[in-house]
Amino acid sequence: MNKQAFAKLKSFRFTRKVFSYPYVLFMLIFIVTPLFLILINAFKVNGEFSLGNFVAFFKDSSSITVLERSILVGLFTTAVCLLIGYPVAYFLTQFSSSKVIALLFIIPMWVNFLIRTLSTKAIFQILDMPLGWSAVLVGMVYNYLPFMILPLHTTLSNIDKSYIEASEDLGANSFVVFLKTILPLSVPGIISGITMVFIPTISTFAITEILSNRRITLFGDTINYMFQSSSTYGIGSVMSLIMLVMVIISNTIISRMNKNNQGGSAVW
Amino acid sequence: MTNDKIIELKKVSKYYDGKPVVKNLSLSIKKGEFVTFLGPSGCGKTTTLRMIAGFELPSEGQVLFAGEDITKLPPHKRPVNTVFQRYALFPHLNVFNNIAFGLKLKKIPYTKTDKKGITQNLTRKYTKQEIAEKVNKALLLVDLADYGHRNVSSLSGGQMQRVAIARALVNEPEVLLLDEPLGALDLKMRKDMQLELMDMHKRLGITFIYVTHDQEEALTMSDTIIVMKDGVVQQIGSPKKVYDEPANAFVADFIGESNIFSGIMRKDYLVEFAGAKLECVDKGFKRNEPIDVIIRPEDIYVLKADNERAMFHAEVTSCVFKGTHYHTTVMTYGEERNEIMLYDNVECRAGEKIGIYIAPTDLHIMHKSRIINEIFTEMWDCGIVEISGGRFPCNSDLPSGTSVMVQIDFDDVVLHDDESDGIIGAEVINSIYKGSYFQCVVRTDDYYDFFIDTEDDWMKGDRVGISVKPENIIVKQIERSKDE
Numbered sequence: 151m152n153k154q155a156f157a158k159l160k161s162f163r164f165t166r167k168v169f170s171y172p173y174v175l176f177m178l179i180f181i182v183t184p185l186f187l188i189l190i191n192a193f194k195v196n197g198e199f200s201l202g203n204f205v206a207f208f209k210d211s212s213s214i215t216v217l218e219r220s221i222l223v224g225l226f227t228t229a230v231c232l233l234i235g236y237p238v239a240y241f242l243t244q245f246s247s248s249k250v251i252a253l254l255f256i257i258p259m260w261v262n263f264l265i266r267t268l269s270t271k272a273i274f275q276i277l278d279m280p281l282g283w284s285a286v287l288v289g290m291v292y293n294y295l296p297f298m299i300l301p302l303h304t305t306l307s308n309i310d311k312s313y314i315e316a317s318e319d320l321g322a323n324s325f326v327v328f329l330k331t332i333l334p335l336s337v338p339g340i341i342s343g344i345t346m347v348f349i350p351t352i353s354t355f356a357i358t359e360i361l362s363n364r365r366i367t368l369f370g371d372t373i374n375y376m377f378q379s380s381s382t383y384g385i386g387s388v389m390s391l392i393m394l395v396m397v398i399i400s401n402t403i404i405s406r407m408n409k410n411n412q413g414g415s416a417v418w
Numbered sequence: 419m420t421n422d423k424i425i426e427l428k429k430v431s432k433y434y435d436g437k438p439v440v441k442n443l444s445l446s447i448k449k450g451e452f453v454t455f456l457g458p459s460g461c462g463k464t465t466t467l468r469m470i471a472g473f474e475l476p477s478e479g480q481v482l483f484a485g486e487d488i489t490k491l492p493p494h495k496r497p498v499n500t501v502f503q504r505y506a507l508f509p510h511l512n513v514f515n516n517i518a519f520g521l522k523l524k525k526i527p528y529t530k531t532d533k534k535g536i537t538q539n540l541t542r543k544y545t546k547q548e549i550a551e552k553v554n555k556a557l558l559l560v561d562l563a564d565y566g567h568r569n570v571s572s573l574s575g576g577q578m579q580r581v582a583i584a585r586a587l588v589n590e591p592e593v594l595l596l597d598e599p600l601g602a603l604d605l606k607m608r609k610d611m612q613l614e615l616m617d618m619h620k621r622l623g624i625t626f627i628y629v630t631h632d633q634e635e636a637l638t639m640s641d642t643i644i645v646m647k648d649g650v651v652q653q654i655g656s657p658k659k660v661y662d663e664p665a666n667a668f669v670a671d672f673i674g675e676s677n678i679f680s681g682i683m684r685k686d687y688l689v690e691f692a693g694a695k696l697e698c699v700d701k702g703f704k705r706n707e708p709i710d711v712i713i714r715p716e717d718i719y720v721l722k723a724d725n726e727r728a729m730f731h732a733e734v735t736s737c738v739f740k741g742t743h744y745h746t747t748v749m750t751y752g753e754e755r756n757e758i759m760l761y762d763n764v765e766c767r768a769g770e771k772i773g774i775y776i777a778p779t780d781l782h783i784m785h786k787s788r789i790i791n792e793i794f795t796e797m798w799d800c801g802i803v804e805i806s807g808g809r810f811p812c813n814s815d816l817p818s819g820t821s822v823m824v825q826i827d828f829d830d831v832v833l834h835d836d837e838s839d840g841i842i843g844a845e846v847i848n849s850i851y852k853g854s855y856f857q858c859v860v861r862t863d864d865y866y867d868f869f870i871d872t873e874d875d876w877m878k879g880d881r882v883g884i885s886v887k888p889e890n891i892i893v894k895q896i897e898r899s900k901d902e
Contacts, residue, residue, distance in 0.1 A: 312506035315473050318493040319500045320520035320589065330519070334510040 185394075191387035203384035207392075213372065217392070220369035224352035227290040228298075231347045232340065234291070235298035239339075240332075242299075243307045252303055259296050266293060267360050274361070285361040290351060297346040305339025306332070345404050349397050369393065423485070424449040424593060424625050425470060430479030432465050432649075437865070439465045441649040443479070447627065447642075449592075452619050454628045456636040457646035458672065463629045464503075464597055466646070470627065471500050471595050484592075498593040499586035503601055505578045507570045513581050514566035517553045520589040556588040559618070576607045587618070593625040600635065612638055633673045637661060645669050648847075666784050667857075670712040671850045677718070677758055679711045679853045680786075689783055692853055693754040694729055696776070700783040710784050710852075717780035718760035720746065721773035728773025732758065734766040748772065756853035791826045791868050794896070803893055806862035808842035810886055814893040823894045828871040830890035833860070833882045840883020844868065846876045860884065 355370030376386030472493035560580035664670035681691025686701035732748035
């Protein structure tokens with residue numbers, strides 16, 4: 151018996167797999183277990199298995215409205231971030247000092263987003279502008295813009311200059327070069343930018359609360375609110391599950407788009 | 419058709435951050451020619467091509483296309499197309515769409531006559547059918563007929579190369595520019611593509627401008643070779659001319675194998691080198707002028723040791739069979755021992771004593787580009803002269819600030835492995851074996867080239883230190899006249 155154990159110990163090798171054990175353990179404790187708890191909570195009413203929480207959620211029209219509103223805000227924020235972020239990322243690649251400028255966009259990310267949002271509120275108050283929808287959207291775009299710019303900047307600056315030269319050589323002026331070469335080649339960056347912005351925005355919380363003086367609530371805020379009292383844990387868990395499903399759906403769509411792109415045809 | 423020069427460069431120079439890459443280049447390329455820019459990496463050949471393509475603006479000078487100034491014309495308006503070194507095929511498009519890229523953008527002029535009999539000059543785009551027709555023809559030309567739908571990333575190197583060529587040729591350019599297009603292919607593929615390119619050139623009749631560092635490729639394919647070094651044209655000529663009559667020691671060394679010796683031209687038709695006085699066919703040199711003698715290894719013949727026609731007597735150091743001939747290395751006897759490399763179909767044994775014969779017409783004699791290092795500078799202080807930013811002690815008591823000319827013999831310059839052991843640092847640019855020693859060119863950080871005769875072969879691109887013994891620095895005061 152002892153000999154066997156010894157042999158087993160001897161045959162133990164530091165393969166690459168071994169290094170993943172701590173991470174697997176971490177995942178089990180902090181990701182898989184909470185997910186299970188959410189699942190259990192969602193199907194539990196007064197200590198018994200029931201679908202009551204789901205019924206309660208879908209019966210309440212206001213919570214559906216919040217969900218719709220959250221998706222719309224997410225789409226809007228993503229679109230605005232792309233519209234602002236793409237030109238910024240593109241022009242960053244044109245300057246030799248682009249690293250310094252890119253850093254200017256990254257530095258705010260080092261500050262906690264609550265502090266950033268509170269200072270946005272302060273700026274709105276100083277300028278005597280009303281808090282509400284416009285403030286919320288500005289705050290969202292401001293918070294998530296770096297997540298759009300960074301992947302775009304990486305993709306754009308990794309585009310081989312010879313593609314651009316080849317395009318010019320074949321008769322494309324600078325506008326056509328952009329439209330037919332740079333834009334399609336940057337699609338992977340656009341997609342990861344969208345992923346990085348859209349998914350967090352639909353689940354965001356606190357930003358709306360702070361920048362609208364609690365007048366506007368989004369899905370993330372509602373989940374946060376539900377988990378503040380133990381009686382609504384169940385509904386909160388249901389909402390979290392719905393959130394999760396939405397993230398999975400949008401992720402699948404996005405990765406599909408990415409795969410198509412690799413197949414040779416441009417998405418845009 | 420009076421002007422058959424399709425491309426002309428007039429006094430073109432290009433600087434990157436003040437550093438010259440192409441210096442005062444003037445040349446013309448005839449319509450329908452296959453011209454090759456040949457030179458080691460960093461000689462400015464690619465930059466020259468890029469200026470013709472329009473990717474680089476010359477710092478000075480003009481680029482003419484069929485007599486028209488196109489110096490400032492952007493690339494998309496030039497009637498030239500490029501095959502890039504790494505192909506640069508668009509990864510987001512398939513083979514067909516890569517080739518159709520240029521056609522889809524092209525506007526073709528046509529005239530329309532309306533009912534009133536007024537003719538208008540209009541432009542239109544190619545129709546889908548026309549594009550498909552042209553692309554398929556181009557695919558056929560490069561032997562890739564069924565590859566249109568294929569993804570670019572699924573192609574092999576040779577196939578990508580063909581697509582790149584088709585993509586350029588489908589636009590019917592008047593000049594096709596090729597920037598080391600075969601560099602990434604293996605040897606066998608390269609040989610095949612060389613023949614195919616030559617064939618295409620013949621069939622299409624357009625001008626090909628080719629850039630390569632491979633001398634064999636250049637000799638095989640070109641009508642005209644332009645040999646470049648350090649941004650300066652060394653020689654322009656047919657492959658045969660460049661090979662048989664190299665303009666200088668650099669060209670001789672770069673194109674084919676050669677024996678290069680330092681010698682002295684005693685008088686017309688008599689040259690002395692490697693301890694022997696030989697008859698030659700050159701004249702017009704100064705009496706006792708130091709010169710370089712270049713002999714191709716295949717022009718040297720092995721004789722029996724006791725043959726009286728032998729010009730040198732030598733001992734064989736090595737003899738290797740190379741299929742069609744033997745590569746033999748020999749060492750001459752006498753006061754001066756010189757190594758000679760020769761290709762002959764006589765087999766020798768190492769250690770064997772042989773005689774060597776060279777025909778007078780095969781001795782290529784050329785002026786030395788420089789016989790002494792000359793630097794114009796100033797005295798730093800009494801007994802110290804400044805050279806390329808370093809302070810060299812010397813035996814001169816001229817006061818500080820005096821303008822001087824410094825002369826240093828080739829064999830008085832000392833090179834150090836460790837840059838910090840020398841007074842100044844420099845980079846080895848070139849090293850040519852001259853029978854019994856190496857002639858190195860090292861470039862200081864302020865772009866002065868020192869010529870150095872040394873026993874050792876220094877690696878090109880290495881950093882070295884330079885020092886000179888004080889007694890070997892010859893300092894001459896020069897009169898300041900004009901600039902004051």
